[in-house]
Amino acid sequence: MIARNTYVWCLVFILCALSPLRVSANTSFTDVHDRYWAKDAIQWAADVGITSGYPNGTFKPEQPITEAQLVTMLVRFDLNSPNSFPVKKGEYKMMGNYRYLAKHHLPLRGLNSGSARNSAVQRAHAAKVFAAYHGKDLYAQEAVYYLYTHDLANGLTGKNDYQDFAPNRSLTRAEAVHIMHQMSKNIGRHIQGLSSSATGKDHAQYAKPPKFVEEDEIEFERPVQPSLPEIKPEQKVEIDIEKPTLTANGIDETFITFTFRDCNGELIPYEQELEFEVTSREGARIEVNPPIPELVNPNTPPINKPDPKPENEPKPEPGLPKEPEDDPDREFAESIASLESASSVAAAAMTWNQYVLSDGPEVTVKVIAPRTPTEKVDTITITLVSRVGNCSLPTATANITYVPRAEIQLDITDGVNSNKGTTFVTATLARPGGAVITDFNGYLKVDSLYSLPFDSSFVRFHNGQATTSFITPTALVKNEIIATAIANSSVTDSAVQSILEKRFSAPVSYAPPLTTDRTCTNQKPEIGFLIDSSGSMIRNDPQRYRVTKTKEFIETLQADINIATHFTTSGMFLKKGTPTPVMDSLKGVKQSGGTSIANGLKMAFSKFSTSQPKTLILLTDGKSSKAPILTEVKKAKELGIKIYTIGLGKNLDTELLETIARDTRGKYFHIKENIELSLVYQSILQEINCGIPVETCSLSASIFESPSVRLVNGDIRMNTELLTACGPIDKVIVRFSSKDGNVDYELTHRRQGIYMLNKKRYEIQDFLLNPNATFIAYDSSGKEIGQQKVQVEQ
Structure with a gap:
């Protein structure tokens, strides 16, 4: 018996020795159990220092990973880098x-x-990031296929097609470390990265198998950081894009401003001009100093014409079949032959390039979208032509996305001759890429934010167009025209279906004509005008109101002696004399180069000659060195020149402009938008003629900055920021209207001009039938000093 037991125990011992050693399957995290599918990957990530979890000992494997967390893990995953990089103060x-x-x-x-850093990462976008980590620039679908083919991830059911990857679902923390674990085993941990911004240029290397994407599935690639242009760490460039996404119709446009710093991190002086080359990879039209129109009506927004058709379109060689589209799943249903041809021309053409002079540290360009039937991400590149002393400024890039959309295009023009005093609105139905939809059976419904008196609010479409009109306003108005297409019969055209019942809008602004009180008998001064011609004016005054309204000022005042000057880095003389020749000379005002207010003042002062009262109006949108300006201000005081200063926009040295005006017995005016120049000129005219200025708060909406009323779940959120140009503000209300009356809510002043209030939706449910709400501001005496209507955002 003893011998048998000894045999049994020896056998057990041998079997145990031959069996694999099983250690505890628990990980170092309390919420990752021993049978969790990604247990090994999570423990590996902890062992190699990619993650340490949360302070309470958990890992939270099913929690969506934020982009900031993914960035931290990727830096630790990379064997080329330290665990983290330092930040600036x-x-x-x-x-x-x-x-x-x-x-x-x-x-x-x-x-x-900041919001993107703390937002969850979608699985499709994460696939692009992981692919780019190993040097592959892919679209989302190709990036998912790349993960499958390199055994870095699997689908949810094992079908391993695009939908099986759940591309729109958030990536969890467990899934992120699982993919990194597979990357470390199958490819490696050293980062390769891309040679330039991600645009999907390697997608052809990973042709998807048949049925990888369902035939009726259309996915549009999210543009890579469209509103957040790339800034390399060694670059000292700030980039401001007005609109990062444009409709690909040959009309839509945006402004981009690049702001450079020198090798010491200081802004390039505004008195300095540098030459840059600007290119568009996708052949978009770039304007850096647009042609100056002979006649500009201040009431008429500029109308951009479509790109001219290339003269020499390449034709396919006979007998060669047309190549299939690389990405049929991202293609619109409509196939427009003319647009495909234009697109092929653009692709084959050289990049569009221009040369531009900087306004000191700033380079501003206008980009006009090309017509294209497929979505494209363009790279606008700006390169310094010459050096800044021993400092070589970096090349900077900004990404613009062109999206083909079916739309209603609105063309707003003022009538001439017998139609003078009438504004015409023409609506055109357009397919994605800009081709006109000519066979639509229906009508146009037109409306406006502030009740414009349309001749007809319902107009039939004929050959894709419908036109109505209204009497041109004679008061200063900022409005919005809203157009909707209504069908008279059933519609099968998918482009038309995407337009129907959708609201399309276009802003319009009107400046009142300048007037003068002929009963006033003040002596008219010798009057000079000093107008900013720097490059930033292309964005701040694209309609050139500083020219048209100055002409109107001269014509209205009818002074005997008028002086026209302008400035960039130097002061430039245009004309001196009676109104007509001086008005004509203002066409020489431009928008290119730097800003030297001091040199401009010096030039203007040199042209004053008589003993009668002297007045100068200085209009600028920029900054300039203070010391030389103050020297010129002393000369103005000695010469008895009163200076009115007008600051346009946000990038101003307000204190300096106020000093110039105060020290010369003038006055400083600030305007947010160029359309408001009419108010300031009217006030100065009244003071010159009668000695009593008029209030400049006639444009009551100008005191509101970004007012909004939004419906968020069950809440109504009201907020605005207020400017105090019209004096102290006592209270702000939001008014909702219905057929039974009004309800007003007073907002709470939170801080530094910010007013906010949240209410429950059910409290004013009956008033939400009207899609608009009105912000109203009052001073301490109860006088209304501002009003602006907004649409309630759903």
Whole structure:
């Protein structure tokens, strides 16, 4: 018996020795159990230092990973880098890591956006990031296929097609470390990155198998950081894009301003001009100093014409079949032969390039979208032609996305001759890419934010167009025209279906004519005008109101002696004399180059000659060195020249402009938009003629900055920021209207001109039938000093 037991125990011992050693399957995290599918990957990530979890000992494997968390893990995953990169004083704590990955052109959205950093990462976008980490610039679908083919991820059911990847679902923390674990085993941990911004240029290397994407599935690639242009860590460039996404119709446009710093991190002086070359990779039209129109009506917004048709379109060689579209799943249903031809021309053509002079540190360009039937991401590149002393400024890039959309295009023009005093609105139905829809059976419904008196609010479409009109306003108005297409019969055309019942809008602004009180008998001064011609004016005054309204000022005042001057880095003389020749000379005002207010003042002062009262009006949108300006102000005091200063926009040295006006017995005016120049000129005219200025708050809406009323779940959120140009503000209300009356809510003043209030939707449910709400501001005496109507955002 003893011998048998000894045999049994020896056998058990041998079997145990031959069996694999099983250790505890528990990980170092309390919420990752021993049978969790990603347990091994999570423990590996902890062991190699990619993650340490949360302070309470958990990992939260099913929690969506934020972009900032993914960035941290990727930097630690990379064997070429330390565990983290330092940040500058006052920066977001992850910015060093972001800059490092941006240097490798990973398609991250949070480089300049706090909300993107703290938002969950979609699985499709994460696939693009992981592919870019290993040097593959792919669209989302190709990036998912790349993960499958390299055994980095699997679908949810094992079908392993695009939908099986759940592309629109958020990536979890467990899924992120699982993919990194597979990357470390199958490819490696050293980052390769991309050589330039992610645009999907490698997608042809990973042709998707048949049925990878369902035939009726259309996915439009999200543009890579469209509103957050790439900023390399070594670059000292700030980039401001007015609209990062444009409709690809040959008309839509946006402004981009690049702001450079020298090698010491200081802004380039505004008195300095540098020459840059600007290019568009996709052949978009670039305007850096648009042609100056002979006649500009201040009531008429500029109308951009479509790109001219190329003269020499390449024709396919006979006998060769047309190549299939690389990405049929991202293609619109409509196939427009003319647009495909134009697109092929643009692709084959050289990049569009222009040369531009900087306004000191700033370079502003206008980009006009090309006509294209497929979505494209363009790169606008700006390169310094010459050096700044021993400092070589970096090349800077900004991404613009062109999206073909079916739309209603609105063309707004003022009538001439017998139709003078009438504004015409022409609506055109357009397919994605800009081709006109000529066979629509229906009518146009037209409306406006502030009740314009349309001749007809319902107009039939004929050959894709419908036209109505209204009497041109004679008061200063900022309005919005809203157009909707209504069908008279059933519609099968998908382009038309996407337009129906949708609201399309276009802003319109009207400046009142300048007038003068002929009963006043003040002596008219010798009057001079000093107008900013720097490059930033292309964006701040694209309609050139500073020219048209100055002409109107001269014509209305009818002074005997008028002086016209303008300035960039130097002061330039245009004309002196009676109104007509001086008005004609103002066509020489431009928008290119730097800003030297001092040199402009010096030139203007040199042209004053008589002993009668002297007045100068200085209009600028920029900054300039203070010391030389103050020297010129002393001369103005000695010469008895009164200076009115007008600051346009936000990038101003307000204190300096106020000093110039105060020290010369003049007055300073600030206007947010160029259309408001009419108010200031009217006030100055009245003071010159009668000695009593008029109030400049006639445009009551101008005191409101970004007012909004939004419906968020069950709440109504009202907020606005107020400017105090019209004096102290006592209270702000939001008024909702219905057929039974009004209800007013007073907003709470939170801080520094910010007014806010939240209410429950059910409290004013009956008043929400009207889609508009009105902000009203009052001073301490109860006088209304501002009013602006807004649409309630759903």
